[in-house]
Amino acid sequence: MSDVPAPAPARPRVEPPPRPVAPGLYLVATPIGNLRDITLRALDVLGAADLVLAEDTRVTARLLTAYGLKAKLERADDHAGGRAAELAVEAVAAGQVVALVSDAGTPLVSDPGYVVARAVIAAGLPVHPIPGPSSLLAALSVAGLPADRVLFAGFAPPKSAARRTFLEGLAAEKATLVLFETGPRLRESLKDMAAVLGPRPAAVARELTKLYETCVRGALTELAADPALDAPKGEIVVVIGPGEAEAASPDDVDRALTEALGRLPPGEAAAEVARALGQSRKTLYRRALELKAG
Known part of the structure; x- marks a missing residue:
């Protein structure tokens, strides 16, 4: 008789069963790059949705196709927010499931959708978050900077003078700052950040979860002079460490x-x-x- 122990029986794969999706507006987070970052609940809601309101219907159509889903798509960008809000209120009031998505990440975070969510809330109808990917949180987690107190400042103004005034308003904050920026503006923006905030530790995260994901860390003064950050392509998040508290007089x-x-x-x-x-x-x-x- 063999002394080799019999292999242990394979453990069954246990997943919580999907719950029925009740009528309401669902704010659905979608992948910021890697399509496998979609959550099971997000797929449940998108699969059950009678209407999907999307920042760009072409982008959302590609996501739905990747998972074999079909849904009625309507635009909900900055120009179509009013009409999208009317559609959402009408559909939810009629007992339908409406999903709101942006091109990537969590809706309403520097993305369209606020008008829609506000209208449904004002109508006294249910609104539910479906959490998931967020470039803000992804960048914060890999920046190597304190995350116990964080201030998200969105996009800084595009012009240098206005941007410096904007940054001066943040200089006294004793919190880690998180900002979004575009590739063409990154170099000048970093120069303004270094001039106003000094050599604070910072990180520039780009293309998170994608093939060319990078995170460059260093003092703001160093990052402002780094040739690798000269107009990079892709989505960019800048994380800046908190300033040091001044001694009280x-x-x-x-x-x-x-x-x-x-x-x-x-x-x-x-x-x-x-x-x-x-x-x-x-x-x-x-x-x-x-x-x-x-």
Whole structure:
């Protein structure tokens, strides 16, 4: 008798059964490059949809064809938003399933669709998110920068003067910044970012999930001079690390303590200001007693 153990029985492939798709508007995230990034729920909804509102019907038609799906397609770009909103409200009110998609990624994130979603919500009809691919989150995950506090700023203005004013408004934010940019504008945009924000750590992610996916990391001043980033093609996301907090001046400390002492005893006031300004609680407690006595 052979001593070789019998192979373990193959584990059955278990997938949650698809649930019936109820009437409503579904905001469906679609792949940002690799078509295999579509989710099972997205396929369920697109397969059940009576109407698909698309930023570009040609792009969405290719996606549907890749998965053997057919659906009635209508445009929902910036020019057709009003009509698309009317179609969506009428269809959902009649008990139909409507899917809203952009060319890539999650609808409404720097993409058309807000007018449609707002109209359906205003009509008191159901709206459901079908989450999935997002270039914003994909770039943030590979940038190697803090992701505990993030500010998404969309596209910066195309002209340098307006762009610098826009960036100056973000300079004080103690958060990682995420912006979208186009290839032809990337070089000048990076120069403006370096001039306004300084040598902050940053990453430029391009063509994420696609064949020529790249992520170039470095200080903004270095990226602004990198020849590899001279008008690259494809979708681009710029991720910029947060600025360093400036040390509070003695006057700032006294103002914060005085305000806190108006509400709290010295010990609690010192603890609150210590957390806010990143300073020693013990030192602030002594100063709080001095201010209280004075």
